[in-house]
Amino acid sequence: MTRTDHAARIESLLGAMTLDEKIGQLNMLTADLAVTGPGMPADYMAELKKGRLGSMLNLFGAPLMRQVQKAAVEETRLGIPLFFGFDVVHGHRTVFPIPLAEAGAFDPALWEKTARIAAVEAAADGLTLTFAPMLDVSRDPRWGRISESAGEDPWLTARLAEAKVRGFQGADLAAADAVAATAKHFAGYGAVMAGREYAQVDVSERTFHEVYLPPFRAAVGAGTAAIMPAFNDLAGIPLTAHRGLLRDLLRQRWGFEGVLISDYNAIAELIAHGVAADLVEAAALALKAGVDIDMMATAYTCGLPAALERGLVAMADIDACVRRVLALKAALGLFDDPYRMKAPAMTPERMAEHRAVAREAARRSIVLLQNRNDRLPVAAPPPRVAVLGPLADVADEMLGPWSGAGRGEEMVSYAAGLRAAWPASRIDVAKGVEAEGGDAGGIAPALDLARAADLVVLCLGELRFMSGEAGSRAKPGLPGLQPELARAVLDLGKPAVVLLSSGRPLMAPWLFERAEAVLACWYLGSEAGHAVADVVTGRWNPSARLAVTWPVDAGQIPIFYARLPTGRPLDPAFRYSSKYLDMPNEPLFPFGHGLSYTRFAYSNLRVSPATLRAGGALAIEVDVANAGAMAGEETVLLFVRDPVASVSRPVLELKGVAKAFLRPGETRTVRLSLACDALAVLDGALAPRLEPGTIEIFVGPAARADALLEAAVAIAA
Ligand code: BGC
Numbered sequence: 001m002t003r004t005d006h007a008a009r010i011e012s013l014l015g016a017m018t019l020d021e022k023i024g025q026l027n028m029l030t031a032d033l034a035v036t037g038p039g040m041p042a043d044y045m046a047e048l049k050k051g052r053l054g055s056m057l058n059l060f061g062a063p064l065m066r067q068v069q070k071a072a073v074e075e076t077r078l079g080i081p082l083f084f085g086f087d088v089v090h091g092h093r094t095v096f097p098i099p100l101a102e103a104g105a106f107d108p109a110l111w112e113k114t115a116r117i118a119a120v121e122a123a124a125d126g127l128t129l130t131f132a133p134m135l136d137v138s139r140d141p142r143w144g145r146i147s148e149s150a151g152e153d154p155w156l157t158a159r160l161a162e163a164k165v166r167g168f169q170g171a172d173l174a175a176a177d178a179v180a181a182t183a184k185h186f187a188g189y190g191a192v193m194a195g196r197e198y199a200q201v202d203v204s205e206r207t208f209h210e211v212y213l214p215p216f217r218a219a220v221g222a223g224t225a226a227i228m229p230a231f232n233d234l235a236g237i238p239l240t241a242h243r244g245l246l247r248d249l250l251r252q253r254w255g256f257e258g259v260l261i262s263d264y265n266a267i268a269e270l271i272a273h274g275v276a277a278d279l280v281e282a283a284a285l286a287l288k289a290g291v292d293i294d295m296m297a298t299a300y301t302c303g304l305p306a307a308l309e310r311g312l313v314a315m316a317d318i319d320a321c322v323r324r325v326l327a328l329k330a331a332l333g334l335f336d337d338p339y340r341m342k343a344p345a346m347t348p349e350r351m352a353e354h355r356a357v358a359r360e361a362a363r364r365s366i367v368l369l370q371n372r373n374d375r376l377p378v379a380a381p382p383p384r385v386a387v388l389g390p391l392a393d394v395a396d397e398m399l400g401p402w403s404g405a406g407r408g409e410e411m412v413s414y415a416a417g418l419r420a421a422w423p424a425s426r427i428d429v430a431k432g433v434e435a436e437g438g439d440a441g442g443i444a445p446a447l448d449l450a451r452a453a454d455l456v457v458l459c460l461g462e463l464r465f466m467s468g469e470a471g472s473r474a475k476p477g478l479p480g481l482q483p484e485l486a487r488a489v490l491d492l493g494k495p496a497v498v499l500l501s502s503g504r505p506l507m508a509p510w511l512f513e514r515a516e517a518v519l520a521c522w523y524l525g526s527e528a529g530h531a532v533a534d535v536v537t538g539r540w541n542p543s544a545r546l547a548v549t550w551p552v553d554a555g556q557i558p559i560f561y562a563r564l565p566t567g568r569p570l571d572p573a574f575r576y577s578s579k580y581l582d583m584p585n586e587p588l589f590p591f592g593h594g595l596s597y598t599r600f601a602y603s604n605l606r607v608s609p610a611t612l613r614a615g616g617a618l619a620i621e622v623d624v625a626n627a628g629a630m631a632g633e634e635t636v637l638l639f640v641r642d643p644v645a646s647v648s649r650p651v652l653e654l655k656g657v658a659k660a661f662l663r664p665g666e667t668r669t670v671r672l673s674l675a676c677d678a679l680a681v682l683d684g685a686l687a688p689r690l691e692p693g694t695i696e697i698f699v700g701p702a703a704r705a706d707a708l709l710e711a712a713v714a715i716a717a
Contacts, residue, residue, distance in 0.1 A: 115167025142195025144471025401468020417529020467503020
């Protein structure tokens with residue numbers, strides 16, 4: 001069907017609809033008990049048959065969904081199909097690493113591949129839309145949802161946005177294996193004050209435009225079908241009712257034509273925000289801002305008829321939303337194939353292929369944070385291994401905070417992965433302590449195992465629900481008695497490797513003083529244990545990098561590499577310089593940090609031309625050598641700095657990434673390109689403007705001044 005045919009069908013449906021049926025299309029309910037918000041059980045089948053339901057969430061499984069769809073198609077007056085949304089955040093049945101971990105692969109091809117697989121599995125399960133990708137830049141590890149994000153950098157998050165939208169939606173939304181993407185949470189949610197979930201947001205307009213908006217702009221450019229406004233307010237205006245951002249910026253300036261889906265119960269929460277007196281006002285505010293779909297608040301069904309009577313909204317406002325919802329259904333091909341009968345079956349062979357990608361994604365997401373004395377890799381199987389700690393052998397913890405349709409029993413625990421890698425070794429497992437709580441009784445027996453072992457693998461960290469939504473922590477360190485266990489084990493002086501699981505950087509500087517080798521394992525998903533074993537044994541040379549700065553202490557938060565220079569830079573000898581009296585300024589590990597089992601050396605940075613003009617591009621070349629003994633992949637980061645501009649610019653800004661796979665002794669020239677327009681600065685009216693002058697170019701492995709090569713280019717007047 002063509003776009004024109006769709007438009008004609010939509011107009012004729014709209015003409016035939018009662019007010020109730022129109023509002024019904026804007027109503028999204030869950031079939032289940034609420035999982036992510038206050039429960040508002042509704043008899044969805046009764047609502048559906050009355051034509052008062054347009055879409056559903058948190059329901060999956062093709063047979064069940066076909067049954068519900070049948071009721072929509074055959075038992076409602078107009079037979080309009082539903083669409084089904086679900087949080088497919090980092091995989092569906094096959095679970096991939098959490099986004100913060102996968103971002104560390106710095107690899108759009110991988111990001112797209114895992115989203116494609118997630119879409120195929122979700123579509124096979126009857127789903128037509130995912131509430132992903134999550135694009136909230138976050139610079140605050142206290143906020144639990146940093147785990148769902150791509151970390152602190154707007155450029156990196158924007159590239160992830162494009163890759164994920166492409167992967168979820170494929171080439172054609174109407175294909176039976178495509179799902180509509182929902183870029184969320186628009187916008188600024190990552191800046192909740194003091195990292196506390198659902199708290200207020202108050203960032204400058206410049207920071208909002210430079211840091212928080214670019215990933216959404218990229219998602220719109222990539223054709224995201226939907227966007228979800230965030231729960232939070234921005235300087236007093238809740239995003240769910242933010243006309244300036246939803247209508248004027250998103251729709252008018254950016255040309256976004258897709259649907260806006262409220263967050264869970266967010267329209268009703270406008271009352272708690274203190275901007276609406278009742279559901280009627282709340283519904284009117286959201287509708288007027290252009291929110292098309294009300295997720296779970298029943299504000300539209302309960303409030304819009306009265307809002308219409310009171311003159312708070314017009315029928316044309318409602319019609320505009322209904323048109324967009326029907327257009328999405330048409331684009332998804334639901335009018336032609338409501339049951340998506342052509343969705344591919346998930347055969348065992350296919351699922352095995354997906355798991356192979358899960359293993360690849362997982363090992364590409366493990367960051368080797370520290371490796372003193374080349375403790376890793378452990379190439380020869382140790383005769384006896386003690387796998388200790390609360391996360392040693394708990395498969396379902398590998399799921400991470402948003403598990404989709406993943407099943408705990410299908411995940412591979414760390415101990416299981418090590419057993420598979422070293423079948424002839426004796427592998428003893430003990431928790432020692434629970435992840436939380438104060439029972440030290442298990443420490444002594446764990447120490448006995450450690451004493452008898454040739455290698456200790458210490459599995460520490462957070463349980464999966466200690467991050468994610470509503471997982472804010474004011475002190476994001478190692479919880480419970482884990483520090484006691486870790487100190488006791490590491491003090492034995494045995495060869496030891498620490499596997500750290502978390503949804504955020506964990507602040508435990510003492511751990512890095514005592515442990516020789518530490519791997520950031522985040523939550524790696526289905527193949528966690530195998531991927532960790534690949535890295536521990538050296539079958540995979542770790543290549544992932546931190547997509548977020550790793551602080552020494554929560555007192556440094558917010559801490560990120562792209563800070564503005566201060567007028568009084570740190571001078572340890574001068575009291576009146578920018579510093580703490582009780583803590584270093586620098587983080588424990590900078591953005592981009594991540595070691596390898598080999599060593600890469602950078603040389604000979606060249607940039608051309610020497611002068612750039614608008615519309616032009618800079619060619620950047622650098623020689624990268626593998627100066628160690630093992631083959632490996634290096635991630636080359638390109639940063640810029642504008643040293644003199646009309647406004648103070650960040651000390652470093654990421655603008656490009658390239659990869660080089662190098663054998664020992666091999667040297668390669670790595671090429672990057674930088675569009676001149678990417679160097680524009682937002683002027684006083686927040687419009688991009690190229691300013692003539694020098695731009696400094698930095699290339700290297702991480703946002704660490706001493707690791708970067710430097711060159712310069714001029715921007716012509
Ligand atoms: C979250 C969203 C999610 C929605 C539906 C909300 O609580 O903020 O990210 O998509 O629930 O599960």
